[in-house]
Amino acid sequence: SSELTQDPAVSVALGQTVRITCQGHSLRIYYASWYQQKPGQAPVLVMYGKNNRPSGIPDRFSGSNSGNTASLTITGAQAEDEADYYCNSRDSNGDHHYVFGTGTKVTVL
């Protein structure tokens, strides 16, 4: 199956901008979706497709794609954005499967 690689951890100062990246072959074919998971909670969809935010997700979250890399950017990070973030896409191996990224821990300083 495909693999999606993320940096294990990033930190950002309160109010500054942070970009989380996700790399994998499947991203050359399929758009990524992004999930925020806070401790003890279920994941929440925060971005999908070219740059689509579900209802209720703040507009400081944005997405972009280039080649085999998808990115989630938080512009003006808030304390409540501290969480684990996972990317996901369809598996590029032909079957109807999905794959999650390795996850990025975002710390807001």
Add this chain to the structure above:
Amino acid sequence: EVQLEQSGAEVKEPGESLKISCKGSGYSFSTHWIAWVRQMPGKGLEYMGIIYPGDSDTRNSPSLQGQVTISADKSTSTAYLQWSSLKASDTAMYYCARIYSGSQADAFDIWGRGTLVTVSS
């Protein structure tokens, strides 16, 4: 309100069987794929497989092939994840999620709160 309600936490011994559930409401359960996702303690999200409740078309992740059974009952809007013989390594939080299939991308748009399965002797 669109939601997925998962069954409660389970504590089992190795070798026992188990079936956990995920009940959908507030939308047409039969026409959206449901995914199961595992999260082992302190680890990331792991895709397990999907099912289309309308016709029970099921796709198990190759890495977990044969270890679990995914099923659904569209008459009760419920999906299931089943083990015939649990192992200690099955200890994890298990989430179900609805898959939204759009023109641009698929996304796991609605998640259950998770079912914690603990396997210990």
